[in-house]
């Protein structure tokens with residue numbers, strides 16, 4: 307369970323060149339899925355490299371509440387004794403998913419076709435996010451949901467006693483919605499079909515296949531058509547979680563902001579549904595090498611080597627890239643402030659329903675640091691100042707959003723005057739070692755407001 311403790315301000319000061327290697331954390335998306343599919347398999351799944359961030363710990367606690375035996379054996383080494391598809395027990399307590407949209411939405415899907423009743427809640431950020439995007443398709447299976455106005459948590463979901471399979475075209479590009487439908491489809495007889503017009507991260511599809519489900523993916527004029535045969539017996543797996551490209555983005559972009567930096571980040575996922583930021587950085591002129599490309603745990607990975615070899619230039623990021631870098635726009639916006647010229651990010655309306663309204667959070671924070679921005683409902687433009695000319699000197703609100711906090715702490719490493727984030731504690735949801743790893747590279751991060 308996660309309770310939000312007292313705010314812990316943190317301040318970033320202009321730093322010397324960042325140098326060294328970063329063992330960045332396990333992938334958050336893959337970690338949630340490994341725990342949930344492990345809980346739905348029959349037998350013991352072994353996981354290495356699990357992200358031990360609060361979001362994932364909350365999912366682990368939830369899987370225990372549904373009857374799985376979840377054990378930590380050492381750093382990142384976990385096992386899950388599953389209860390089988392349809393075997394979830396009704397939890398005795400409210401399921402608290404903390405700050406995690408992925409956790410709550412995937413777990414709602416996983417329980418929606420079992421005849422149990424579950425009440426979900428989260429922190430103030432999660433309780434303000436829309437759940438109708440998940441409960442609408444789950445209703446087609448026969449599940450019912452009763453939440454607060456606007457489809458918000460706390461919410462009680464009554465799983466379908468007699469589920470029917472579903473054919474569903476995603477109205478928003480969302481891997482969470484896609485995954486919720488596929489996980490619900492596991493306990494429905496027959497074929498559940500999800501159609502996505504724009505490809506989103508495909509970890510659920512990859513992992514379902516790995517656990518022995520029959521799943522096909524077809525590219526058609528309508529989009530990607532994913533077909534899952536229901537009621538398989540999932541076989542336990544050994545899951546090696548790759549390192550998270552969304553977390554690696556912070557040391558990577560910090561290295562590209564701080565003059566003279568050279569940083570290596572081994573074993574980062576290069577899954578093409580996640581690599582939009584890295585494609586964008588190359589277009590901006592970044593010096594990045596993707597070394598030793600290989601496959602680990604069913605995902606392509608590579609060692610990233612980044613050199614700061616001068617200023618980057620602004621680019622226009624097209625809307626069709628948004629899904630492949632959806633969590634990286636905050637750090638890209640910070641990096642764009644240090645580039646020459648304007649960076650235009652289009653097709654990003656989904657950022658408004660993340661842990662915070664990330665377009666607004668970045669726009670207001672950047673303005674407070676002396677950076678000129680323009681926003682629309684669906685876009686953000688950042689006028690770069692060059693690495694040496696960001697004013698900084700602001701206290702920025704992190705709004706219970708780990709990525710906003712980390713983005714401004716990275717920007718503070720180059721700004722003239724220090725940047726404070728009012729609360730760095732949300733960083734522990736996805737990247738608990740952020741401060742330690744960044745400090746080891748030479749970043750000047752200090753607790754408090756000075």
Ligand SMILES: O=C(O)C1=C[C@@H](OP(=O)(O)O)[C@@H](O)[C@H](O)C1
Pocket residue numbers: 334335336407408479480481482483485507632633656
């Ligand atoms: O499926 C996932 O693991 C995730 C999907 C994305 O959310 P949406 O599906 O809402 O775009 C992303 O922002 C989130 O951090 C993780």
Ligand SMILES: C=C(OP(=O)(O)O)C(=O)O
Pocket residue numbers: 405406407408409633660661709736
């Ligand atoms: C959007 C994010 O996570 P979630 O939706 O799982 O809260 C994120 O980690 O940036």
